[in-house]
Amino acid sequence: MLCDRNFLDDHDRVLVVGGGVAGMHAALTLAALDVSVLLVEKNAHLGGNVLRLDKVYPTDHCAFCQTWSTARQCYDSPLIQVLLHTEVLGLSTDGEGIQARLTMRCPLIDPSLCLFCGACRNACPHGALLERDPARTWDPALPPVMRVDQARCNGCGQCAQACPVGAINLEAKDEELIVPVTDVIYATGFEEPQPGDPRHAPEFGTGSHPDILTAMEFEAWQNEGRGLGPLCTPSGGKSVRKVAFVQCAGARDRRHLPYCAAVCCMHAMKQARWLKRRQPALDIALFYTDLRAPGAGQERYMRAGAAEGLRLLRSRPGLVMAAEQGGVGLRYAQPETGRPVGEIFDLAVINGGLGQCPLPSSRPGADGTPHSASPVGVLKAGFCDEPADVAGSVIQGAARAVAAVLRRHTAAGGGCSSNPQSAPSAD
Numbered sequence: 036m037l038c039d040r041n042f043l044d045d046h047d048r049v050l051v052v053g054g055g056v057a058g059m060h061a062a063l064t065l066a067a068l069d070v071s072v073l074l075v076e077k078n079a080h081l082g083g084n085v086l087r088l089d090k091v092y093p094t095d096h097c098a099f100c101q102t103w104s105t106a107r108q109c110y111d112s113p114l115i116q117v118l119l120h121t122e123v124l125g126l127s128t129d130g131e132g133i134q135a136r137l138t139m140r141c142p143l144i145d146p147s148l149c150l151f152c153g154a155c156r157n158a159c160p161h162g163a164l165l166e167r168d169p170a171r172t173w174d175p176a177l178p179p180v181m182r183v184d185q186a187r188c189n190g191c192g193q194c195a196q197a198c199p200v201g202a203i204n205l206e207a208k209d210e211e212l213i214v215p216v217t218d219v220i221y222a223t224g225f226e227e228p229q230p231g232d233p234r235h236a237p238e239f240g241t242g243s244h245p246d247i248l249t250a251m252e253f254e255a256w257q258n259e260g261r262g263l264g265p266l267c268t269p270s271g272g273k274s275v276r277k278v279a280f281v282q283c284a285g286a287r288d289r290r291h292l293p294y295c296a297a298v299c300c301m302h303a304m305k306q307a308r309w310l311k312r313r314q315p316a317l318d319i320a321l322f323y324t325d326l327r328a329p330g331a332g333q334e335r336y337m338r339a340g341a342a343e344g345l346r347l348l349r350s351r352p353g354l355v356m357a358a359e360q361g362g363v364g365l366r367y368a369q370p371e372t373g374r375p376v377g378e379i380f381d382l383a384v385i386n387g388g389l390g391q392c393p394l395p396s397s398r399p400g401a402d403g404t405p406h407s408a409s410p411v412g413v414l415k416a417g418f419c420d421e422p423a424d425v426a427g428s429v430i431q432g433a434a435r436a437v438a439a440v441l442r443r444h445t446a447a448g449g450g451c452s453s454n455p456q457s458a459p460s461a462d
């Protein structure tokens with residue numbers, strides 16, 4: 036359920052940070068074991084990055100339906116209190132328990148009351164009521180969320196008067212809270228590093244041209260919910276005939292992200308197969324280092340894709356950039372001869388740059404001082420622990436929940452043959 040303020044006085048609960056699939060499954064497992072949970076999510080809804088996907092491999096089922104029903108179970112559980120718009124700034128310990136420092140961003144419109152009827156938007160004389168974050172208007176998978184654009188709002192209150200359910204409070208202010216908890220499970224997932232972040236590899240051109248897309252931007256661009264007509268370039272509506280998928284871009288690279296992001300080979304294959312299904316005549320080249328398909332059903336999925344007429348090139352392009360004559364140019368070594376060649380595509384999708392979200396405890400607080408995290412009782416689950424697909428993240432979330440319950444049981448003097456201290460910790 037959405038958090039009731041009285042619940043914040045209860046000390047005996049586990050804090051789960053991040054409402055993606057790993058965090059939601061950690062919370063549901065804890066609740067199934069009769070443990071109270073505070074599930075904190077910085078966005079306006081649960082679901083994490085999976086909610087931004089169109090389909091999920093290896094079944095090609097709708098990402099939204101699966102994820103949303105899990106989110107619904109979290110909202111409906113009496114043992115799970117959900118705090119949205121809330122970020123964990125850090126943890127500290129007094130030796131007895133853990134104190135979590137949270138900041139709750141006040142959305143001005145209570146999402147649990149809002150009916151999305153649009154009455155506020157019609158009443159506002161300044162056009163300050165927006166549907167969804169404008170930075171995400173391209174993302175049709177997100178549920179609609181009304182918000183107030185504070186740059187345009189002059190506080191006249193006509194929207195609040197027009198709202199039939201009293202969901203708008205223009206006086207509301209952000210709040211910082213200290214919440215005591217017994218254990219913490221971080222499930223903060225991943226983010227795509229933006230230009231300027233040292234984890235971002237500039238040679239692959241993301242952020243420099245609209246036809247060079249990150250994998251997540253591609254998911255939104257080809258989302259079936261936006262229609263199924265012929266594919267046109269994001270830059271100028273030119274019809275798309277040639278697409279390049281560039282794997283391991285910035286990943287397995289000590290300068291940026293030293294690890295394999297584990298999911299990119301499979302999701303590039305998924306994206307390429309969906310494009311082929313939509314427009315069979317497309318020329319699709321997939322540049323890879325080695326194609327990895329480690330999970331259940333994935334090898335079959337990969338082979339089926341390879342048989343659908345994709346050009347699979349074992350080569351790692353060193354440069355992706357807008358070409359002078361139009362389109363996107365790639366420089367790569369020809370797999371057969373090793374000779375450097377250039378080729379122009381209408382669109383390039385850059386895969387591999389998935390950075391683990393930095394843990395809040397390593398970030399300084401508002402006053403600039405870092406907060407120490409107690410390693411006892413602090414665990415990590417999902418992509419922020421180790422790059423993993425949905426199935427792996429779900430399993431990890433549930434497993435860390437069981438580890439937290441065992442630790443609590445032992446700390447309370449209960450007998451247990453396993454050693455919960457040996458469970459992976461956040462440090």
Ligand SMILES: Cc1cc2nc3c(=O)[nH]c(=O)nc-3n(C[C@H](O)[C@H](O)[C@H](O)COP(=O)(O)OP(=O)(O)OC[C@H]3O[C@@H](n4cnc5c(N)ncnc54)[C@H](O)[C@@H]3O)c2cc1C
Pocket residue numbers: 052053054055056057058075076077078082083084085088090091092093121122123124222223224225226250251254298302305389392395416417418419423424425426428
């Ligand atoms: C383009 C692309 C396509 C993919 N396709 C597939 C697919 O088809 N099939 C598949 O199995 N996998 C796929 N994956 C992988 C899948 O997205 C991940 O396995 C999954 O998102 C991991 O879930 P998670 O809960 O660990 O993290 P996330 O989904 O990243 O969720 C983390 C959550 O934590 C929140 N958070 C972060 N920091 C804080 C904080 N300080 N305080 C509060 N909240 C915080 C975030 O807002 C987010 O909601 C794909 C990945 C990409 C990039």
